[in-house]
Amino acid sequence: MPSVKSKARQVALCGLLVALAFILSYVEALVPINLGIPGVKLGLANLVVLIALYTLDLRWAFTISVVRIVLAGLTFGGLFSMLYSLAGGLLSFVVMALLSRKNLLGTVGVSICGGVAHNIGQLLMAMLVLETGSVWYYFPVLLISGSVAGVLISLLGGWMTGRVRKFLSR
Amino acid sequence: MGEKKLVRRRDLILLAVLLLIGAVMLGYWMLRPADLNGVAEVSVDGKVVMELPLKTDTEVVIDGYGGGEHPLVIQDGKADMVSASCPDGICVRHRAISADGESIICLPNRVVVTIRGGEEGVVDAVG
Numbered sequence: 001m002p003s004v005k006s007k008a009r010q011v012a013l014c015g016l017l018v019a020l021a022f023i024l025s026y027v028e029a030l031v032p033i034n035l036g037i038p039g040v041k042l043g044l045a046n047l048v049v050l051i052a053l054y055t056l057d058l059r060w061a062f063t064i065s066v067v068r069i070v071l072a073g074l075t076f077g078g079l080f081s082m083l084y085s086l087a088g089g090l091l092s093f094v095v096m097a098l099l100s101r102k103n104l105l106g107t108v109g110v111s112i113c114g115g116v117a118h119n120i121g122q123l124l125m126a127m128l129v130l131e132t133g134s135v136w137y138y139f140p141v142l143l144i145s146g147s148v149a150g151v152l153i154s155l156l157g158g159w160m161t162g163r164v165r166k167f168l169s170r
Numbered sequence: 171m172g173e174k175k176l177v178r179r180r181d182l183i184l185l186a187v188l189l190l191i192g193a194v195m196l197g198y199w200m201l202r203p204a205d206l207n208g209v210a211e212v213s214v215d216g217k218v219v220m221e222l223p224l225k226t227d228t229e230v231v232i233d234g235y236g237g238g239e240h241p242l243v244i245q246d247g248k249a250d251m252v253s254a255s256c257p258d259g260i261c262v263r264h265r266a267i268s269a270d271g272e273s274i275i276c277l278p279n280r281v282v283v284t285i286r287g288g289e290e291g292v293v294d295a296v297g
Contacts, residue, residue, distance in 0.1 A: 032258065034258065034259065034260055034263050035260075035263060036260060036261070036262075036263035036264030036265065037260065037264065038258070038260050038275060038276075038277045080277070080278065081277075081278075084277070104180070105178060105180055105181055105184065106175045106176055106177050106178035106180070106181045107175070107176045107177075108176060108177045108178075108181040108185075109178065109180055109181035109184050109185075112181065112184060112185055112188065113184075116188065126275070126277065129277075129280065130213075130215075130216060130275070130277075130280055130282050131213075131215075131216030132213060132216065132282050132284070134271075134273040134275065134282050134284040135273070135275060135282075137199070137271060137272060137273045137284075138273075138275070139195065140191075140192045140193075140195035140196040140199065141192070141196065143188060143191065143192040143195070144188075144189060144192035144193070144196070147185055147188045147189055147192070151185060154176065155176075158176040
């Protein structure tokens with residue numbers, strides 16, 4: 001894909017993606033998954049981060065990742081859930097940014113690692129807040145759910161970028 | 171996405187490995203025997219507030235951080251969160267716990283119930 005050079009275009013795309021991530025966080029807040037384990041979710045908004053990683057500069061992708069967490073946290077989650085989202089979101093971003101720049105894995109693999117990293121980041125934050133290692137009891141379920149979420153998000157992302165490629169690359 | 175491949179063989183191997191690791195660990199937890207001498211350790215915001223032996227049937231109310239209430243029932247050697255006044259109700263959906271290390275966690279109210287095993291080597295003398 002030809003790189004998108006114009007700054008105005010990058011800013012516009014960035015704004016669009018933040019708005020999309022925001023809406024996706026809202027959709028996810030409407031239909032919560034409750035399996036008895038905190039942290040099990042699809043992470044629809046990560047779809048946007050994944051798309052940004054593959055279509056924009058790293059710093060734009062990073063900005064989108066942080067801005068959408070702060071926005072969604074303030075609107076739907078509250079400050080504490082924002083802390084968990086930040087821990088997960090930042091770790092997940094670092095892992096996906098590194099992997100997407102290397103030719104190690106396909107997009108699905110990158111997204112899987114991102115999903116698992118997200119859950120590990122949240123467990124680390126929970127360990128800090130609750131001051132207990134007991135939270136790692138949830139690790140097996142979160143490992144599985146993170147992997148599955150990663151697969152679904154990347155497939156959605158692949159399908160979506162296929163649809164909007166014309167716009168993204170023009 | 172872009173010029174890179176969406177799915178590669180490695181991705182599938184990675185997925186299979188992660189799922190397998192998860193399943194094995196999950197199986198380990200599911201198959202652990204209940205700890206008859208176990209204690210349900212309740213902590214709120216990092217501080218242990220109660221230790222309840224699983225042997226004794228009881229019902230207590232845990233006061234969560236910020237005022238939420240969590241009734242905890244201990245029955246037949248298992249600890250279960252039966253209701254809660256937290257926003258998500260995730261801890262209530264968790265199954266009853268009875269094996270060493272199992273936990274029920276409520277993030278919003280910072281309540282953690284963890285089973286701690288009884289002393290090792292102490293054979294329960296019946297009678």
